[in-house]
Amino acid sequence: MAVLTKILYADDEPDIREIVCLTLRELGGYDVMACENGKQAALAACEYKPNLLLLDVMMPEMSGPEALMAIRAREEASSIPAIFITAKAKAEEITELNQFSRSAVIPKPFDPISLPSQIAQLFETLESEE
Numbered sequence: 001m002a003v004l005t006k007i008l009y010a011d012d013e014p015d016i017r018e019i020v021c022l023t024l025r026e027l028g029g030y031d032v033m034a035c036e037n038g039k040q041a042a043l044a045a046c047e048y049k050p051n052l053l054l055l056d057v058m059m060p061e062m063s064g065p066e067a068l069m070a071i072r073a074r075e076e077a078s079s080i081p082a083i084f085i086t087a088k089a090k091a092e093e094i095t096e097l098n099q100f101s102r103s104a105v106i107p108k109p110f111d112p113i114s115l116p117s118q119i120a121q122l123f124e125t126l127e128s129e130e
Contacts, residue, residue, distance in 0.1 A: 004123045006031045008050035010041035010067060011085065012059040019112050020054070020085075028116030038067030045071045050080060052123055057086035057097065068100060081126035083119060085110070102126045 007030050011017045017034050024030045033048045035041040039062040041055065053071065055064030062070070064084050071077050084097045087108040094105050104122040106115075 002051055002127055004030065004051050004120060006048065006050045007052045007054050008033050008041055008045055008048055009054040010035040010038055010059065010064065011056040012037050020115065023112045023115050038062030038064055041067045042070040045077055046074060053080055053082040055082060055084055057084050081123060083122055102129050
C-alpha cells in the first residue's frame, strides 16, 4: 500500500487554498503542490507525481472532475486516488462524484484542523480499493 506524502491540491479560492495548504503541511506533514484551477493541476500532475489529488469541484477553466479525467487519461497517473472538496454537497451531486473510481468527497465547509486526519483516513480507504 502506498504511503501518502505528496498531495496535488487545486482550488480557485486563494483563502481556502492557503488554509488547506497550511494545515496539510504543518499538521499533516505532507508535501503539497497548490494550483489555482483544474487546468493547472492537470498540467502539474505528470511532473509532480502526487500520491493523492485533492480537487475543488467548481473551478474556472477546468472543473475538478474534468481535471481528474485529464490526469487519469495518462497511463502513469490512471490510478491516483482523488478527493473532491465541494460546496455542492447534495446527495445526488455526491453520488455523481462517487462515480469516479477511487474517489471520495469532503463537503465544504470543513474543519481545517481535522482535515489532515480526514484525508489520511480517506486515502487509506481509497488505497484499499485498488
